[in-house]
Amino acid sequence: MSKTLFDKVWDSHVIRKINDGPDVLFIDRHLIHEVTSPVAFLGLKSRNNSVLFPEKTFATADHNTPTINQHLPVEDPLSANQLKALEQNAADWGITHWGLGHQKNGIVHVVGPENGITLPGATIVCGDSHTSTHGAFGAVAFGIGTSEVEMVLSSQCIMQPKPKKMRINVNGKLGFGVTPKDVALFMISKLSASGATGYFVEYAGDVFKNMSMEGRMTVCNLSIEMGARGGIIAPDEKTFDYIKGRLFTPKEEAWDKAMEYWKTLKTDADAVFDEEINFIAIDIEPMITYGTNPGMGTGISNYIPKAESVEGGVASYRKSLEYMGFNEGDKMIGKKVDFVFLGSCTNGRIEDFRAFASIVKGRKKADNITAWLVPGSHDVEAKIKDEGLLDIINAAGFELREPGCSACLAMNDDKVPAGKLAVSTSNRNFEGRQGPGSRTLLASPLVAAATAVTGVLTDPRTLL
Amino acid sequence: MAYDKFEILKSTAVPLPVENVDTDQIIPARFLKATERAGFGDNLFRDWRYNPDNTPKAEFVLNNPVYKGKILVGGKNFGSGSSREHAVWAIYDYGFRCVVSSFFADIFRGNCLNIGVLPVQVSAEFLDKIFTAIKANPDTEIEINLPNQTITLLENGDQESFDINSYKKENMLNGYDDIDYLTKMKSEIQEFASARPF
Numbered sequence A: 001m002s003k004t005l006f007d008k009v010w011d012s013h014v015i016r017k018i019n020d021g022p023d024v025l026f027i028d029r030h031l032i033h034e035v036t037s038p039v040a041f042l043g044l045k046s047r048n049n050s051v052l053f054p055e056k057t058f059a060t061a062d063h064n065t066p067t068i069n070q071h072l073p074v075e076d077p078l079s080a081n082q083l084k085a086l087e088q089n090a091a092d093w094g095i096t097h098w099g100l101g102h103q104k105n106g107i108v109h110v111v112g113p114e115n116g117i118t119l120p121g122a123t124i125v126c127g128d129s130h131t132s133t134h135g136a137f138g139a140v141a142f143g144i145g146t147s148e149v150e151m152v153l154s155s156q157c158i159m160q161p162k163p164k165k166m167r168i169n170v171n172g173k174l175g176f177g178v179t180p181k182d183v184a185l186f187m188i189s190k191l192s193a194s195g196a197t198g199y200f201v202e203y204a205g206d207v208f209k210n211m212s213m214e215g216r217m218t219v220c221n222l223s224i225e226m227g228a229r230g231g232i233i234a235p236d237e238k239t240f241d242y243i244k245g246r247l248f249t250p251k252e253e254a255w256d257k258a259m260e261y262w263k264t265l266k267t268d269a270d271a272v273f274d275e276e277i278n279f280i281a282i283d284i285e286p287m288i289t290y291g292t293n294p295g296m297g298t299g300i301s302n303y304i305p306k307a308e309s310v311e312g313g314v315a316s317y318r319k320s321l322e323y324m325g326f327n328e329g330d331k332m333i334g335k336k337v338d339f340v341f342l343g344s345c346t347n348g349r350i351e352d353f354r355a356f357a358s359i360v361k362g363r364k365k366a367d368n369i370t371a372w373l374v375p376g377s378h379d380v381e382a383k384i385k386d387e388g389l390l391d392i393i394n395a396a397g398f399e400l401r402e403p404g405c406s407a408c409l410a411m412n413d414d415k416v417p418a419g420k421l422a423v424s425t426s427n428r429n430f431e432g433r434q435g436p437g438s439r440t441l442l443a444s445p446l447v448a449a450a451t452a453v454t455g456v457l458t459d460p461r462t463l464l
Numbered sequence B: 001m002a003y004d005k006f007e008i009l010k011s012t013a014v015p016l017p018v019e020n021v022d023t024d025q026i027i028p029a030r031f032l033k034a035t036e037r038a039g040f041g042d043n044l045f046r047d048w049r050y051n052p053d054n055t056p057k058a059e060f061v062l063n064n065p066v067y068k069g070k071i072l073v074g075g076k077n078f079g080s081g082s083s084r085e086h087a088v089w090a091i092y093d094y095g096f097r098c099v100v101s102s103f104f105a106d107i108f109r110g111n112c113l114n115i116g117v118l119p120v121q122v123s124a125e126f127l128d129k130i131f132t133a134i135k136a137n138p139d140t141e142i143e144i145n146l147p148n149q150t151i152t153l154l155e156n157g158d159q160e161s162f163d164i165n166s167y168k169k170e171n172m173l174n175g176y177d178d179i180d181y182l183t184k185m186k187s188e189i190q191e192f193a194s195a196r197p198f
Helices: A005-011 A038-046 A077-093 A108-114 A129-137 A146-155 A180-191 A213-226 A237-243 A252-262 A314-324 A350-360 A378-386 A389-395 A445-454 B086-094 B106-115 B124-136 B166-174 B178-183 B186-194
Strands: A014-017 A023-026 A029-032 A057-060 A096-098 A123-126 A140-143 A157-160 A164-171 A199-204 A230-232 A275-280 A287-289 A297-299 A339-342 A370-373 A421-424 A439-442 B008-011 B013-016 B071-074 B098-101 B118-121 B142-145 B150-153 B158-161
Touching: A005 A140, A005 A199, A005 A230, A014 B186, A023 B186, A029 A108, A029 A146, A038 A077, A038 A146, A057 A077, A057 A108, A077 A096, A108 A123, A108 A129, A108 A213, A108 A378, A123 A129, A129 A140, A129 A213, A129 A230, A129 A237, A140 A230, A146 A157, A146 B106, A146 B178, A157 B178, A164 A180, A180 A213, A180 A275, A180 A287, A180 A297, A199 A213, A213 A230, A213 A237, A213 A350, A237 A252, A339 A350, A339 A445, A350 A378, A350 A389, A350 A445, A378 A389, A421 A445, B013 B124, B071 B124, B086 B106, B098 B124, B106 B118, B106 B166, B124 B150, B124 B158, B178 B186
Parallel strands: A029 A057, A029 A123, A057 A096, A123 A140, A164 A199, A164 A275, A199 A230, A339 A370, A339 A421, A421 A439, B013 B071, B071 B098, B098 B118
Antiparallel strands: A014 A023, A023 A157, A287 A297, A287 A439, B008 B142, B142 B150, B150 B158
16 A cells, blocks of 8 residues: 555554554654653652663753853753763753763754664654654654653553644745745644644655755754644755764664665655645745744745635734734834844754854844854854854854753753844744743744844845 | 542532633743652642742732632633643642633643543534633532543533543542553563564
């Protein structure tokens, strides 16, 4: 029978199908971090269970880590305690652990692919909703709760019903200044923040074929922001080139054997999706959000839509604009901005820093802007230095911080103060997401850079 | 972590007629720093419930003594965003055993079922009926009957049935969870793992 790419990967991992219940799904790779794992380890202990396959779990510290002075002890005692718990749990069970200061440390969804933990055809889970990132490699990857983290530790399985399947095709050629982030924000704005709930989404068409691995990761990362369980893109030569030779990638004979399998990972020509949606690349312009969920986005040159013209409740829409301090019909370009954040598992990779540098090169940071530039990992940080991007960034008056999730969720000290407006390359513009009372506009690294040098929300096409 | 069995729940309900309630609102990230599951209820809806100086916001529903009960009723797309199970821990710890909405985010729904909070999905029309009934009379009692899979407004008998798969239903009725199930599959899992290519 014809199968989709998603079917092929999911079905080959089902150990048992429960009648009128979930599938028992085997998990190849499990990523953990300090925030959603401690209670899972406590549960494991209280039930007298042990970690079944420690070599399939990988730990990194990222959510709760400072992005300056990482060589010094962590000041916040609660954060320090969580980092210590992760280190101790990993040591107790023989799990690979890349703690603060380790050369391999970084955001879980950045270091996974960098080190060949992420592989095509694998099932990958993590106690973090942006685990969907790894779908860029043709993996079935999604976020889980802490109870499920405990399940994976003790049994290497989770129990979930198989999601429905959606394919989104974007064909044609992207316009000038339009990045993978814009493609994702465009799709979310069309489907809404809940439009893909219950589905696993395959991205297909010219735009994704022509996209770099970094770009594909950005797109898959944001799948959850339209409610999808995950996103997936068929692996191709670009994928294989990216993973070849990395730390945990299969080598020699194992590589050849894996390649035979990986080349079968594509949707059969006559496979059927529960839902299929088509977009045209040329309809996408650089995007910006204006509300308090990622579905509230529009082309940067547009005006904020009227409540009556959007789907969903008028009251919730108005509540959202009230929080943002915006009005229906407002023009977005030219709004005065206070903070710019470049980083996160969405846009904290080398390509994002190249894009940012391409605009700030030869320009100066605007005086009213506080900018946080946070690489996704030490690997990314090293590349920024090697490629000379650091010199460009520094000359423009910006500084580079140390890796971590940082202001994306503001668990550490990188908090946007109440009332301040931030242009952020991260993934969520929820109320208070970047600090209590903070206001967030989600955008691409190009929009962030253009705004950082002008001090107001700026269309990057005017500066490229 | 084991939880109490769920069979029939009769209670008044707390209305929160807001759409897209994300888990960052249910519990903000800065309250996720604990290494054990305790005390999360105190920070449920922290920034909607308290001012920056920690005084309660009188207009928020959890601070209004008129509304109480073990059922939380939310708007469409409830529990979107972050996968943090802490959000459901906070809801449970505060004293809710059931969340009613016309639409739940996937991960949130799964997290609820894993720790013994029953997510009851109703039609948009029935959700409106519930909000209207509670607005007219905050003492409106709702019955959630898991064996029959029904939700009923007791004052007028308005009723709707809800979906839950029979595996999860058995779990909720008996207070079991998935780990109990998976533990019994260990040798089958080990055999499967040995045949995996990587």
